[in-house]
Amino acid sequence: MKIAVLPGDGIGTEIVAEAVKVLKVLDLKFEMETAPVGGAAYEAHGHPLPESTLKLAKAADAILFGAVGDWKYDKLERALRPEQAILGLRKHLGLFANFRPAICYEQLTHASSLKPELVAGLDILIIRELTGDIYFGQPRGRRTAPDGHFPGTEEAFDTMRYTRPEIERIAHVAFQAARKRSKRVTSVDKANVLETFQLWKDVVTEIGRQYPDVALDHMYVDNAAMQLVKAPKKFDVVVTGNMFGDILSDEAAMLTGSIGMLPSASLNAGNQGLYEPSHGSAPDIAGKGIANPLATILSAAMMLRFSLNQPEAADRIESAVKHVLASGLRTADIHSDGTTRVGTREMGDAVVAAITKKTTKG
Ligand SMILES: NC(=O)C1=CN([C@@H]2O[C@H](COP(=O)(O)OP(=O)(O)OC[C@H]3O[C@@H](n4cnc5c(N)ncnc54)[C@H](O)[C@@H]3O)[C@@H](O)[C@H]2O)C=CC1
Ligand SMILES: CC(C)CC(=O)C(=O)O
Numbered sequence: 001m002k003i004a005v006l007p008g009d010g011i012g013t014e015i016v017a018e019a020v021k022v023l024k025v026l027d028l029k030f031e032m033e034t035a036p037v038g039g040a041a042y043e044a045h046g047h048p049l050p051e052s053t054l055k056l057a058k059a060a061d062a063i064l065f066g067a068v069g070d071w072k073y074d075k076l077e078r079a080l081r082p083e084q085a086i087l088g089l090r091k092h093l094g095l096f097a098n099f100r101p102a103i104c105y106e107q108l109t110h111a112s113s114l115k116p117e118l119v120a121g122l123d124i125l126i127i128r129e130l131t132g133d134i135y136f137g138q139p140r141g142r143r144t145a146p147d148g149h150f151p152g153t154e155e156a157f158d159t160m161r162y163t164r165p166e167i168e169r170i171a172h173v174a175f176q177a178a179r180k181r182s183k184r185v186t187s188v189d190k191a192n193v194l195e196t197f198q199l200w201k202d203v204v205t206e207i208g209r210q211y212p213d214v215a216l217d218h219m220y221v222d223n224a225a226m227q228l229v230k231a232p233k234k235f236d237v238v239v240t241g242n243m244f245g246d247i248l249s250d251e252a253a254m255l256t257g258s259i260g261m262l263p264s265a266s267l268n269a270g271n272q273g274l275y276e277p278s279h280g281s282a283p284d285i286a287g288k289g290i291a292n293p294l295a296t297i298l299s300a301a302m303m304l305r306f307s308l309n310q311p312e313a314a315d316r317i318e319s320a321v322k323h324v325l326a327s328g329l330r331t332a333d334i335h336s337d338g339t340t341r342v343g344t345r346e347m348g349d350a351v352v353a354a355i356t357k358k359t360t361k362g
């Protein structure tokens, strides 16, 4: 088994180093190979997703990804910007199903910006379609406006589109995931305004008939954004498109205490997956050694469970994370009175120590 390790930019390198440390202490039989991606790859090879990195990713059983991006690349032509690396990997590998579990750990109930009673015990799963929608739709570009309110002026445009099969396959993923949970799916759309999301709603409803044991409801995205902070525990599985899922999952991250707590798995039709925290490269804190590595460490646990058939090892990581939080260690983003503030490396070391202690005890 082979894991491609793609740390990327900013805090990506810091948090991936901790996840790799955790994977190594498990002493499992797999090989890890590292390659540059994003801004780091642009500097080394002149492209954010060089052929060699893509080849490694394609050949691997799983990919552990950090994050890409830095403000200094924002003026580059779009094809060369770091973010194209993660978009390219999702597209080239067909990683259409993005799982973003938002779990509020008992010890972090007070770290959320919401009242503790609203988030205590929260365990929702956002399933985001990842290879379609306005992020990939063509045509897109800039031109002189041919019509509209200000014809003859500069305009930019993107295209939101979904085909029926794209919606069908993500709907199946959501219903099947719900069967393993509390059998409820909320499909989030904007069918009251957008044709794309009327088709989305129609197709999800049709597929839902094949899962009579799963309750389906529909919600407009603006209402969903509001309900997520009003009564988040009313949700179980949320299925939505690429852009709405991007936005709602960052919002859901705050229910768990921090975006530094939200892992993710991006899966294709085979067993291959890319595992990354839901956040970005956080240039504002990069290099300071204060980023929370837990989202990445928990993503590594998802990788062991979903792509590498090592569910016990995944459990060991997750229970080590709970143990470390229970012991009161916190990175700055989840720190509160009465807890001990630690840096990225100390947090990773503590997870490693918790795993080792449990192993020694048998
Ligand atoms: N998958 C990827 O590689 C993604 C890349 N990006 C890129 O990342 C760069 C920064 O984007 P932003 O909008 O600032 O989003 P971001 O997610 O990097 O940061 C947002 C805020 O959350 C904080 N934060 C993020 N991760 C954290 C962690 N592990 N521990 C503690 N605090 C954390 C940051 O310090 C910042 O204040 C951009 O270039 C963007 O395009 C953004 C999202 C995903
Ligand atoms: C950087 C973007 C391509 C995507 C993003 O924000 C995400 O996947 O969460």
Ligand SMILES: [Mg+2]
Binding pocket: 246, 247, 250, 278
């Ligand atoms: Mg995002």
